[in-house]
Amino acid sequence: MSLSRTRPIIGATYIHTVHLATRSNVRADGRATMSCSWAVMAGESQTGFGTEFSCEVRVPWRGSGPQSSSARLEGKVARMGTLEELRRLTSSSCPCLTDSNTSLPLVSEKGCRYNDSSLPVSHYHKSITQVNMTNPLSKLSEVFHHHDRDQEHPTVPSESQVYPGTDEAKAQYRARQVAQDAQLSSVQPIQEAPSGDAPPPPYAPPPGLPPDMFAKAGPAGEKSPDASETSAPLNGYPRPDFHRTASGLVWHSLNGPWDFVFDDTDTGLSDFWYVQSRLPDQGKRTIQVPYVFQCAASGIDERGVHEVLWYQRQIQDLRSSEAKERGDRLLLRCGAIDYHATIWLNGRYVGEHTGGHVPFDLDLSDAVALSGYMAENTLTIRVYDSAFDVTQPRGKQYWGPKPESIFYTPSSGIWQNIWLEVVPRLRVADGSHGTILRSNEIERGVVDARVAVQGRRAQEKCSVEVEASFYGIPVSKSGKKELNNSEDFVRFDLPMRLSQEALSKLPAAVLQDAPLKDPFCWRNNTALWSPEHPALYDLTIRLYNSTNGEAIDTVQTTTGMRSITWTHGDGTLRLNSRPYFQALFLDQGYWPTSLLTPPDPTACKRDIQLSKAVGFNGCRKHQKVESPEFLYWADRLGFLVWGEMASAYNFSMTGCERFEAEWLAMVRRDLNHPSIVAWTPCNESWGYPDLGGSKRQRDHLRSLVFRTKTLDPTRPVNDNCGWEHVCTDLSTFHDYADARGMRERCGDLQATLTRGKNMFLSAIHGRDGAEDDEGSRHVRGAPVFCSEMGGVNIAVKNDDSRRGNWGYTTASDGQDLLRRLEELLMATVSGGHVCGIVWTQTTDIEQEMNGIYTWDRKEKMPAAQVAEVMDRVKKVYYDGLRKHW
Numbered sequence: 001m002s003l004s005r006t007r008p009i010i011g012a013t014y015i016h017t018v019h020l021a022t023r024s025n026v027r028a029d030g031r032a033t034m035s036c037s038w039a040v041m042a043g044e045s046q047t048g049f050g051t052e053f054s055c056e057v058r059v060p061w062r063g064s065g066p067q068s069s070s071a072r073l074e075g076k077v078a079r080m081g082t083l084e085e086l087r088r089l090t091s092s093s094c095p096c097l098t099d100s101n102t103s104l105p106l107v108s109e110k111g112c113r114y115n116d117s118s119l120p121v122s123h124y125h126k127s128i129t130q131v132n133m134t135n136p137l138s139k140l141s142e143v144f145h146h147h148d149r150d151q152e153h154p155t156v157p158s159e160s161q162v163y164p165g166t167d168e169a170k171a172q173y174r175a176r177q178v179a180q181d182a183q184l185s186s187v188q189p190i191q192e193a194p195s196g197d198a199p200p201p202p203y204a205p206p207p208g209l210p211p212d213m214f215a216k217a218g219p220a221g222e223k224s225p226d227a228s229e230t231s232a233p234l235n236g237y238p239r240p241d242f243h244r245t246a247s248g249l250v251w252h253s254l255n256g257p258w259d260f261v262f263d264d265t266d267t268g269l270s271d272f273w274y275v276q277s278r279l280p281d282q283g284k285r286t287i288q289v290p291y292v293f294q295c296a297a298s299g300i301d302e303r304g305v306h307e308v309l310w311y312q313r314q315i316q317d318l319r320s321s322e323a324k325e326r327g328d329r330l331l332l333r334c335g336a337i338d339y340h341a342t343i344w345l346n347g348r349y350v351g352e353h354t355g356g357h358v359p360f361d362l363d364l365s366d367a368v369a370l371s372g373y374m375a376e377n378t379l380t381i382r383v384y385d386s387a388f389d390v391t392q393p394r395g396k397q398y399w400g401p402k403p404e405s406i407f408y409t410p411s412s413g414i415w416q417n418i419w420l421e422v423v424p425r426l427r428v429a430d431g432s433h434g435t436i437l438r439s440n441e442i443e444r445g446v447v448d449a450r451v452a453v454q455g456r457r458a459q460e461k462c463s464v465e466v467e468a469s470f471y472g473i474p475v476s477k478s479g480k481k482e483l484n485n486s487e488d489f490v491r492f493d494l495p496m497r498l499s500q501e502a503l504s505k506l507p508a509a510v511l512q513d514a515p516l517k518d519p520f521c522w523r524n525n526t527a528l529w530s531p532e533h534p535a536l537y538d539l540t541i542r543l544y545n546s547t548n549g550e551a552i553d554t555v556q557t558t559t560g561m562r563s564i565t566w567t568h569g570d571g572t573l574r575l576n577s578r579p580y581f582q583a584l585f586l587d588q589g590y591w592p593t594s595l596l597t598p599p600d601p602t603a604c605k606r607d608i609q610l611s612k613a614v615g616f617n618g619c620r621k622h623q624k625v626e627s628p629e630f631l632y633w634a635d636r637l638g639f640l641v642w643g644e645m646a647s648a649y650n651f652s653m654t655g656c657e658r659f660e661a662e663w664l665a666m667v668r669r670d671l672n673h674p675s676i677v678a679w680t681p682c683n684e685s686w687g688y689p690d691l692g693g694s695k696r697q698r699d700h701l702r703s704l705v706f707r708t709k710t711l712d713p714t715r716p717v718n719d720n721c722g723w724e725h726v727c728t729d730l731s732t733f734h735d736y737a738d739a740r741g742m743r744e745r746c747g748d749l750q751a752t753l754t755r756g757k758n759m760f761l762s763a764i765h766g767r768d769g770a771e772d773d774e775g776s777r778h779v780r781g782a783p784v785f786c787s788e789m790g791g792v793n794i795a796v797k798n799d800d801s802r803r804g805n806w807g808y809t810t811a812s813d814g815q816d817l818l819r820r821l822e823e824l825l826m827a828t829v830s831g832g833h834v835c836g837i838v839w840t841q842t843t844d845i846e847q848e849m850n851g852i853y854t855w856d857r858k859e860k861m862p863a864a865q866v867a868e869v870m871d872r873v874k875k876v877y878y879d880g881l882r883k884h885w
Contacts, residue, residue: 233632236601238335238417241632241673242430245540245554250318250422254379260287260300263308263382274344274380279312287311290335290418290597292411297594303402309413311381317368318422327425329455332362332379335416335627339385339392346371346378355658356385357393357625357646358665359416359432385412391655393662395623395646396588405806408846411596416627426462428541428555429454432665434489437539437672440563440714442576445497445526447559451541452489461546464490469538470527471510473502480544496537496561497525520578528576529560529674531617534638536560536674560635560674566716566729569781572881573716573730573835575677581829581877582640582677582836583870585611585852586788587619589626590845592855596624604630606857608639611842613863614852615870618675620721620787620838623647623683625666634675642678642718643670647686655687656700663704664711671712678715679708684722684734691724695764695773702727721787723757731778733759734788736808736840739823742789747831753778783835786828791840792820793850794860807850808840814861818869821852825873832880 233240236253243249261268261279273279291298293306319328332343338356342349345367353360368377386392387410388399398407429435434452441448451464463480476495483490498506503516503525514521514533521528527535536558543553565574572579587607591599598604604627611619618640621630625645634641645663648655663681670676681704682688688697705717705727716729723733735745735756745755753759764773778784793807794817811817821839828834843851852866853859 238333238419239430239628241628241635242555242557244423245556248554250323252315252318252420254313254315254418254420255289257286257313258289259312260285260293261310262293262306263310264306266308268308268310268382273310274349274382275347277378279310279380289414290416291594292338292413292415292597294409294411295593295595295597297597297599303409305387306412307385307387309383309385311383311414313379314376315379315420316376317373318420323422328422329363329365329425330368331421331423332364332418333359333421334361334414334418335359336625337381337383337414337416337418338412340383342382344380346374347380355393355662355665356415357395358662358669364420381414383413385410387412390649391652391658393646393648393655393659397646399649403846406848408590408848409595415595415597424455424543424553426453426455426457426460426543426545427553428452428464428543429488430555430669431672432669434668435541435672437557437559438714439496439529439559439561439674442523442526442528442561442563445495445524445561447492447494447496447537447539447561449492449494449539450489451492453483453543454488456483456488459485462552463544463546465542465544466492466494467540467542468494468496469540470498470502470535471506472538473498473505475502475537482546494539496527498527499525520576523561523576526561529562529635529638530575530580531612531638531640534560534636536635557672558635559672562674564677564715566783571781571783571833571835573783579835579878579881581874582618582785583616583874584640584642584836584838585616585619586622586838586841587611588622588841588845589624589630590843590855598627598629601629605633605637607842608633608637610853610857610863612637612639613867615867615874616839618642618677619842620644620680622841625662625669628669631670631673631675635673639675640677641673641675642680643667643676644680644683644721647683649686651688651690651694651697651700659687660704660707664707667708667711676715678718678730679712680718680721681705681708682720685720685724688720688724691720691726691761692758693764698726698761698764698773716783718785718787723759725760725776727776729782730785730787731759731782732785732787733757735786736789736791738809739820739827742786742824743827743831746786746828746834749784749833752784752831752833784833785836785838786834787836787838788840789828789837790821790824791850792817792824793844796849804847806848818861818865821866822869822872825869826876829873829877830880832884835877 234243234249237243237249237251238253259279261273261284263273268274271280286299287293288297288299289311293300293309294303295301317330319330332350334341334353336357336359337353340352340354342352343362344350345364348367348370350364350367351362353362364377368374371377390399394410396406396408397410398404399410400407403409429452433454434450436448436450438448438450447468449466451466453462453464456462461482463482465478465480467477468475475498478492478494481490481492503511514527514535516522516525520530521533521535527537529535537560539557539559541555541557542551544550545552562576563574565577568574573582574580589598589607590596591603593599608630617638620642621644623644623646625643631641633639643666645659645666648659667679682701685691688694688701691697691701701719705719708717718730718732719726719728721732721734725731731753733752733756735742737745745751760777761773761775763771763775766772791808792811793805793809794814795810795812796805809820811820825837825839828837839852841848841851843853843857844855845851846855849855851860
């Protein structure tokens with residue numbers, strides 16, 4: 001193998017070791033496929049990152065014909081200081097084969113080490129690639145070492161040249177090389193492609209867990225024998241809010257048992273675990289996905305620190321022969337994996353994702369094809385989740401040795417649904433990829449629909465149409481609209497008003513529950529969404545091939561017509577033009593056996609029903625991006641939601657980039673849900689420890705507000721919930737005082753805005769006295785929310801209430817808790833200045849036992865009595881408005 005630079009590496013020692021290991025298979029058509037894994041290690045470079053290089057691989061072989069075959073490699077050197085740094089560089093400096101027969105990327109993976117410490121600069125490129133040889137190979141397992149460009153044959157360097165470390169380090173290096181060579185030289189015959197017409201068999205659920213959490217395959221509506229009729233919509237499909245029609249929805253849940261290994265020494269990459277069809281037996285166990293290893297539902301239930309995790313299982317291509325010929329794609333869809341995930345299929349790098357709270361998709365189609373359409377494919381996932389990095393958005397996942405105060409057990413790895421899905425190559429995009437349905441124009445009675453597409457080729461002609469219905473009754477249908485060549489989306493104003501004929505066809509119960517004359521329920525024959533009347537329109541989006549007129553893709557979703565307004569100048573926040581008191585829970589979404597993951601498909605629905613049963617009409621979803629099923633049910637049951645991301649706990653450019661990427665991804669994912677009524681990027685200055693004195697920190701928080709408003713101008717943004725507002729639509733404060741303290745604060749607007757922690761910020765002045773930042777202030781007439789209060793636990797005998805039974809204040813029993821609830825809420829609302837509250841919290845969680853319900857969702861006091869209290873509180877608020885007006 002020869003190596004040359006296309007431009008000098010300044011201050012660098014030239015490449016001194018090249019290692020190449022290969023394996024091959026012979027296909028039925030006589031062509032040979034060679035997989036190459038190669039590494040380049042460089043020495044003392046100070047400015048090597050980005051340096052271009054090229055090399056030529058020469059492969060000797062036995063047989064007739066040419067003496068060797070070659071392929072040329074080109075790319076850029078990825079400079080590495082730490083493993084995390086190299087991972088970040090991978091996507092932007094990924095070398096690839098330029099041979100006409102190959103196009104797979106070569107992916108940087110892991111740094112080399114001298115004497116058990118990282119090199120100042122190490123370059124270690126490793127990949128699995130394929131080269132189609134001109135002649136078949138019976139077996140190929142050659143190791144090439146560095147040689148001068150003038151040398152005709154390679155020479156083997158001494159061990160000290162390859163690895164100039166200690167004797168112990170050299171021995172470790174030799175052992176690792178022997179193991180790697182054995183792995184890479186093993187021959188794995190390419191199997192015949194499966195028929196593709198039959199989906200893989202469902203996986204049985206683990207003992208004691210709901211059967212419907214697992215294994216759904218094939219078209220929607222096709223239920224496995226153990227599926228419950230009432231378990232979940234669409235037979236458990238993880239995105240019921242946006243799905244292909246029953247005839248076109250082909251998917252398979254990957255929830256269930258996976259092989260699982262802790263990689264505490266972080267050697268899995270250098271030992272090529274992703275190449276193997278099975279993870280190492282030592283330390284291997286079975287984990288129940290999508291539950292994290294820290295919880296009981298996973299089958300592991302271990303709370304120790306394990307930062308590197310490996311998952312592996314076999315999967316099948318769900319596509320039929322017809323679907324493959326049509327060009328349909330096989331996607332791996334991941335709801336959320338915490339924190340950095342790297343994915344391989346049959347040893348081939350497929351992709352990676354950073355961010356533990358938002359979804360991502362990876363296309364497996366090419367990797368399946370390049371593997372020869374094997375009947376069984378090995379899917380391998382490596383996860384890195386730091387237990388200590390406070391620039392990583394982590395929310396309530398504690399970085400200390402054990403949970404305490406308001407922080408809980410961390411969740412690492414796969415924690416939301418993961419599944420395979422077959423989609424058309426050219427398809428309708430969901431909210432995460434550009435489709436936006438703005439449904440706030442209730443006076444006009446139209447939805448502003450921006451429908452985006454994915455997978456479109458250059459100048460490919462296609463068109464979109466959208467159809468709306470209400471209770472199965474057609475309402476409107478757009479004409480087909482062609483996409484132009486410069487944009488991958490089209491826009492419609494879709495009418496939502498029902499004709500008199502359509503109104504006459506509605507079930508009688510609909511109009512009895514929501515009378516046409518009630519402007520809170522209807523506006524000019526447009527049905528309105530609210531917690532009391534969660535009216536949803538069904539939308540069908542069709543994508544057509546403009547050349548032949550054939551339908552390519554059909555997607556079904558919903559929307560609810562409702563408006564949220566906050567700029568009336570009278571302190572009200574209005575829903576559908578009417579002042580609306582928001583009685584919200586602080587909902588953190590933890591469960592005893594499964595932590596952040598809902599324990600079954602209807603757990604989110606039950607939590608919403610429990611909240612509504614005690615008179616609350618929504619929640620501030622706190623420090624968590626909840627699973628899409630939660631918002632699906634919030635839309636249908638009528639439940640207001642404030643969207644919020646998990647915070648980091650230190651300010652740095654790395655932390656800002658990480659948080660911003662996930663925050664915007666969350667907004668895109670969820671903005672089409674009518675139940676979402678506000679956005680909260682930050683909580684209590686977490687991640688912004690010096691807003692009082694740092695203009696830089698203020699500017700970044702402002703930028704998040706403005707970017708959020710650019711994506712979604714229809715909802716208010718609560719910039720920094722609780723205090724130290726920089727640029728906000730809502731003046732929110734947190735106060736866990738007793739009833740007397742709340743009455744003193746909330747009886748006067750000035751006291752509400754100034755008591756306790758600074759709600760707003762003073763100006764920042766430079767050394768010359770000039771004003772660098774003007775600070776912030778309450779906008780006159782802006783809505784004021786007590787967005788955290790309560791937090792009352794119940795005393796437990798022989799227990800330290802500050803440890804195992806934590807609360808801000810303590811009640812003696814359930815009736816005392818009920819009394820305190822009413823006193824606190826009345827004290828907050830009766831002053832007439834607060835238009836909504838957030839009560840801490842829905843349920844107990846671990847040691848923080850200040851919920852209205854216990855952690856296992858049992859009542860602490862009769863739900864009906866709590867609901868009566870909430871009715872009285874709302875009445876006080878609305879009576880005060882009438883008196884004021």
